[in-house]
Amino acid sequence: MSPVTIYGLCAVAFMMAMYALERRGRIYIVGFALGCLAASAYGFLSGAWPFGVAEIVWSAIALLRLRRPATPPNSCGSVGASVVPRVRSTGVTPAPASPWTLDRARVLDAEDPIGGARRAFSMPPGVVYLNANSLGPLAAAVPARVRRTVEEEWGVTLSKGWTEHAWMEWPLRIGDRIAPVIGAMPGEVLVADTTSIALTKVLGAALRARPTRRVVLSSTDNFPSDLYVAMGAARASGAQLEVVDRTELEEALDDRVAVCCLTQVDFRTGALHDLPRITAAAHRVGALVVWDLCHSAGAVPVGCDAHDVDLAVGCTYKYLNGGPGSPSFLYVRRRLQRELENPLPGWLGHADPFGFALDWEPAEGIGRFLTSSPPVIALAALDAALDVFDGVSIDTIRKKSKALGELFVGVVADAGVPSIELASPASAGDRGAQVSLRHPRAAELLAGAADRGVVGDFRPPSLCRFGMSPLALSFEDVWHAAETVADVARSLG
Numbered sequence: 001m002s003p004v005t006i007y008g009l010c011a012v013a014f015m016m017a018m019y020a021l022e023r024r025g026r027i028y029i030v031g032f033a034l035g036c037l038a039a040s041a042y043g044f045l046s047g048a049w050p051f052g053v054a055e056i057v058w059s060a061i062a063l064l065r066l067r068r069p070a071t072p073p074n075s076c077g078s079v080g081a082s083v084v085p086r087v088r089s090t091g092v093t094p095a096p097a098s099p100w101t102l103d104r105a106r107v108l109d110a111e112d113p114i115g116g117a118r119r120a121f122s123m124p125p126g127v128v129y130l131n132a133n134s135l136g137p138l139a140a141a142v143p144a145r146v147r148r149t150v151e152e153e154w155g156v157t158l159s160k161g162w163t164e165h166a167w168m169e170w171p172l173r174i175g176d177r178i179a180p181v182i183g184a185m186p187g188e189v190l191v192a193d194t195t196s197i198a199l200t201k202v203l204g205a206a207l208r209a210r211p212t213r214r215v216v217l218s219s220t221d222n223f224p225s226d227l228y229v230a231m232g233a234a235r236a237s238g239a240q241l242e243v244v245d246r247t248e249l250e251e252a253l254d255d256r257v258a259v260c261c262l263t264q265v266d267f268r269t270g271a272l273h274d275l276p277r278i279t280a281a282a283h284r285v286g287a288l289v290v291w292d293l294c295h296s297a298g299a300v301p302v303g304c305d306a307h308d309v310d311l312a313v314g315c316t317y318k319y320l321n322g323g324p325g326s327p328s329f330l331y332v333r334r335r336l337q338r339e340l341e342n343p344l345p346g347w348l349g350h351a352d353p354f355g356f357a358l359d360w361e362p363a364e365g366i367g368r369f370l371t372s373s374p375p376v377i378a379l380a381a382l383d384a385a386l387d388v389f390d391g392v393s394i395d396t397i398r399k400k401s402k403a404l405g406e407l408f409v410g411v412v413a414d415a416g417v418p419s420i421e422l423a424s425p426a427s428a429g430d431r432g433a434q435v436s437l438r439h440p441r442a443a444e445l446l447a448g449a450a451d452r453g454v455v456g457d458f459r460p461p462s463l464c465r466f467g468m469s470p471l472a473l474s475f476e477d478v479w480h481a482a483e484t485v486a487d488v489a490r491s492l493g
């Protein structure tokens with residue numbers, strides 16, 4: 001065998017060994033590099049200098065690979081792994097058992113009953129996307145479906161599409177697809193408008209249904225736009241908005257309150273309100289309740305019917321993956337539908353939209369809350385995106401969501417970076433699908449993580465939000481993301 005062949009075979013063996021050792025952890029690579037250095041010294045001492053030089057080169061390559069960040073599993077490169085440091089963080093307290101290794105993440109993936117759903121999403125190579133709290137990822141079925149609606153339905157059937165493809169029925173048909181995700185019955189949900197408009201409608205309806213009560217109650221941590229909408233709806237009805245700390249909500253509920261308006265999952269911290277408890281407390285004083293489910297639908301079981309929720313709204317572009325600006329949904333409990341009036345009546349909420357009568361006569365059921373023509377192309381995208389929820393129970397999604405959050409928090413805690421602080425509740429049961437971290441250089445932290453393919457979201461001045469879509473992510477994805485975030489934070493000091 002010629003020396004060239006021998007060195008070629010050795011190079012292949014070297015690469016295979018590197019790959020195997022990288023999967024086990026950085027300490028193994030260091031050991032490998034030291035072994036190469038020892039072999040090199042032996043080569044020089046025994047006069048075999050080409051062998052000595054080759055060993056030095058391999059040792060250098062091994063040490064240089066240690067500098068690489070962990071590679072996200074869906075990137076083009078090989079899967080990198082590093083040993084998780086066991087140093088306690090001052091800000092994020094590790095779980096006592098600290099079981100958050102890459103191997104553990106892989107075991108969780110192997111046991112994950114909904115792990116296959118990740119393949120239904122289209123993600124750029126090398127990206128781990130943790131920004132579903134802002135905009136959910138693209139479901140792979142969406143582009144073809146939108147193309148079909150545009151080219152084959154609109155392009156070919158033209159205005160006949162309204163009847164041939166039943167476009168007018170889509171707001172209710174697609175509402176029925178969202179109903180099981182939020183624990184509602186068919187005929188209790190429609191899809192139209194935007195969250196703010198939907199909220200304007202249900203708050204206006206609630207205020208009209210309680211004419212002797214002139215207070216809309218909300219909490220200071222509610223999404224600010226909801227507070228603006230509530231203020232507008234209250235003013236339009238001669239009522240007023242009262243905003244209290246979330247801990248004082250139940251105390252503030254009294255017989256002046258017409259409707260209590262809250263967001264189930266806090267957009268900043270991911271904290272979960274006790275929906276059953278607050279709903280029951282509001283009912284005890286005769287108030288109605290409106291829940292904003294923007295950060296819950298598709299990630300957290302809501303149980304609208306089980307908990308006797310009166311009214312709810314939510315967007316479809318976060319954990320329902322409907323796409324940028326996709327229409328919102330609106331839920332009205334069936335027993336209230338006759339009693340409540342749509343404060344923005346329009347022709348499509350009329351009992352006979354094409355009768356063009358001068359008098360307003362509301363449609364039966366949830367349809368009376370429609371106002372305008374359906375956004376057909378956006379609805380086609382949402383319809384295709386919802387396919388990933390078919391046959392998947394929201395309880396299974398929640399179970400995975402909690403485990404993903406625990407993994408993320410655990411890996412960051414184990415990394416022991418004192419500058420990182422957990423801004424979310426410590427217990428996974430008290431959070432939605434989002435983990436928020438506080439860091440003095442949060443913007444730089446997120447920019448550094450994004451450079452390495454990990455996408456989170458910045459809320460000034462110091463909040464990093466990581467919204468984890470349970471269907472679109474593997475445990476390994478989240479492990480790599482948390483490692484990367486901790487690594488960048490460590491480099492920022």
Ligand SMILES: Cc1ncc(COP(=O)(O)O)c(C=O)c1O
Pocket residue numbers: 194195196197223225226263267292294295315328
């Ligand atoms: C909790 C919450 N409510 C309301 C909104 C406003 O939604 P829209 O722009 O559809 O009115 C958002 C937007 O992100 C939100 O997060």
